[in-house]
Amino acid sequence: MTQTATNKLTKSDIRKLFWYSQGFVSGFNYEKEEAPGFVFSMMPVIEKVYDNDEDKKEAYRRHTEMFLTEAHLSHLVIGITAAMEEQNSYDEDFDPDSINAIKTALMGPFAGVGDSLYHGTLRPLVAGFAVSMITASHYTSALGSILFVLIMGGVGQIIRYLGITKGYEQGMSLVATLQSSGIIQKLTKYAGIVACVVIGGWIPSLVWLSIPWSYTAGETVISLQSTLDSMMPNMLPLCLTLLCYKLLDKKMSPVVLMILLMIAGVILYALGILA
Amino acid sequence: MSFLFQCIVLALFTWIAFIDKYCTQMYTYRPVVAGAIVGLIMGDFSIGLEVGCIIELMFLGQVFVGTALPPEETFSTILAAAFACVSGSTEVALATAIPIAILGQMGMYLRNIVLCTWTGHRLEAAVERMDRKGITMNCLILPNIFNLILFAVPVFLAVYFGADLVQSIIDFIPDVIINGIAAAGGLIGAVGLAMLLKSINFKGLWYFFALGFFVASYLGVNSIGCTLLAAICVAITYQSDKRAEALAAGGDVQ
Numbered sequence: 001m002t003q004t005a006t007n008k009l010t011k012s013d014i015r016k017l018f019w020y021s022q023g024f025v026s027g028f029n030y031e032k033e034e035a036p037g038f039v040f041s042m043m044p045v046i047e048k049v050y051d052n053d054e055d056k057k058e059a060y061r062r063h064t065e066m067f068l069t070e071a072h073l074s075h076l077v078i079g080i081t082a083a084m085e086e087q088n089s090y091d092e093d094f095d096p097d098s099i100n101a102i103k104t105a106l107m108g109p110f111a112g113v114g115d116s117l118y119h120g121t122l123r124p125l126v127a128g129f130a131v132s133m134i135t136a137s138h139y140t141s142a143l144g145s146i147l148f149v150l151i152m153g154g155v156g157q158i159i160r161y162l163g164i165t166k167g168y169e170q171g172m173s174l175v176a177t178l179q180s181s182g183i184i185q186k187l188t189k190y191a192g193i194v195a196c197v198v199i200g201g202w203i204p205s206l207v208w209l210s211i212p213w214s215y216t217a218g219e220t221v222i223s224l225q226s227t228l229d230s231m232m233p234n235m236l237p238l239c240l241t242l243l244c245y246k247l248l249d250k251k252m253s254p255v256v257l258m259i260l261l262m263i264a265g266v267i268l269y270a271l272g273i274l275a
Numbered sequence: 276m277s278f279l280f281q282c283i284v285l286a287l288f289t290w291i292a293f294i295d296k297y298c299t300q301m302y303t304y305r306p307v308v309a310g311a312i313v314g315l316i317m318g319d320f321s322i323g324l325e326v327g328c329i330i331e332l333m334f335l336g337q338v339f340v341g342t343a344l345p346p347e348e349t350f351s352t353i354l355a356a357a358f359a360c361v362s363g364s365t366e367v368a369l370a371t372a373i374p375i376a377i378l379g380q381m382g383m384y385l386r387n388i389v390l391c392t393w394t395g396h397r398l399e400a401a402v403e404r405m406d407r408k409g410i411t412m413n414c415l416i417l418p419n420i421f422n423l424i425l426f427a428v429p430v431f432l433a434v435y436f437g438a439d440l441v442q443s444i445i446d447f448i449p450d451v452i453i454n455g456i457a458a459a460g461g462l463i464g465a466v467g468l469a470m471l472l473k474s475i476n477f478k479g480l481w482y483f484f485a486l487g488f489f490v491a492s493y494l495g496v497n498s499i500g501c502t503l504l505a506a507i508c509v510a511i512t513y514q515s516d517k518r519a520e521a522l523a524a525g526g527d528v529q
């Protein structure tokens with residue numbers, strides 16, 4: 001069978017694929033992870049490229065297999081899969097098993113780079129901006145919240161749209177490019193550098209603690225806090241952050257750590273050590 | 276707006292936020308946004324916004340890695356901000372946010388382990404029957420109805436029937452504990468930053484962290500300035516990586 005006009009995905013089919021794939025995470029469960037979302041996203045493609053119900057059923061079955069990666073970069077996999085399903089519908093030599101093989105091969109690297117770049121770096125970065133804007137307005141202006149939605153939602157939707165359109169256009173050749181160029185490892189490293197500088201810079205504005213202790217030496221009152229500040233401003237917030245890092249590194253749960261800090265805060269305040 | 280009407284709108288917003296979380300992902304479900312919207316609905320914008328900021332900082336480092344579920348920040352923000360608006364005190368939010376987030380996390384486990392696994396099996400049966408309506412039903416519609424039942428309805432019940440109870444508990448707590456919780460709020464930010472550091476290669480890149488801290492602390496450079504500095508650090512690293520690659524390839528270094 002050769003490719004006919006009825007099997008070819010048009011621009012409007014790709015747009016439909018984009019809309020369907022908005023529901024990608026909906027059916028998330030611990031057995032097949034994002035598989036229900038994948039089945040639902042592929043509906044416009046499967047219904048279009050295959051002619052008979054037997055082929056369609058086989059394609060749907062294929063996508064009920066376990067799938068899990070980061071929810072935005074996953075759309076690149078959806079785009080590539082659309083190209084593969086289309087080829088499978090007319091190319092007798094195409095091995096349908098390779099569809100799931102490619103999906104599985106992309107899951108790991110995409111989850112790694114998506115989690116560290118988008119959720120680990122960009123989201124906290126923009127959220128940090130938003131919070132400092134709102135704090136500066138003394139909680140009167142939500143401009144920070146609005147910017148947060150525009151940037152995070154906007155970038156997310158652009159990644160999804162480009163993922164689907166570029167993934168479909170380039171298909172399997174994109175997979176080879178991504179795997180050979182080492183671009184994913186490089187991106188992860190550079191994102192880590194940005195995150196490190198910015199997190200260090202956040203300590204003075206996001207962690208506050210000061211000690212109200214002071215003692216009188218002759219005529220002058222010497223406060224412990226201003227002595228510490230003259231050595232290194234924000235020394236205590238820095239030490240606390242590094243201590244938290246050490247404890248998390250020792251596998252302490254973040255929730256336990258938060259509760260402990262809460263209890264410590266109340267006790268230290270009651271003893272007059274914390275202001 | 277009557278209180279009943281406010282509670283209904285609040286529950287509707289909760290459902291929309293969870294639909295956003297599972298479909299469009301426009302980030303209206305994050306504390307810094309949800310807090311502001313709850314503030315608008317409950318009639319105290321400023322308190323809602325402040326609670327949103329506090330909880331956002333608590334969950335700043337929350338990275339959804341693989342299948343490990345973090346405490347539920349959306350459910351936590353909506354309830355904590357609503358209680359804070361009703362009682363007029365942000366300390367309430369700090370004290371209630373974590374327990375509510377853990378409750379929400381349990382709801383999520385129920386959804387992902389039991390309910391959506393059930394719809395997952397129904398989906399496979401629908402595929403065998405080639406029942407397209409069944410596919411849509413079990414992939415998109417039922418999972419979002421679970422969110423309505425698990426999160427939006429409890430928000431309505433808790434705020435409508437629980438606000439008085441929360442208020443009386445707050446009145447009962449001594450001032451020293453309320454103020455102590457407020458002081459502890461400044462410490463919580465350290466956990467979020469530490470969680471972020473854990474999600475990246477901190478041990479290999481600690482000197483970049485030190486650089487950011489020193490310019491912010493000694494020179495008072497703000498976070499936009501730090502981001503620009505970070506861009507320069509990436510450019511320098513990129514150049515030195517390129518040079519190292521050229522050397523490794525045996526080429527001339529300019």
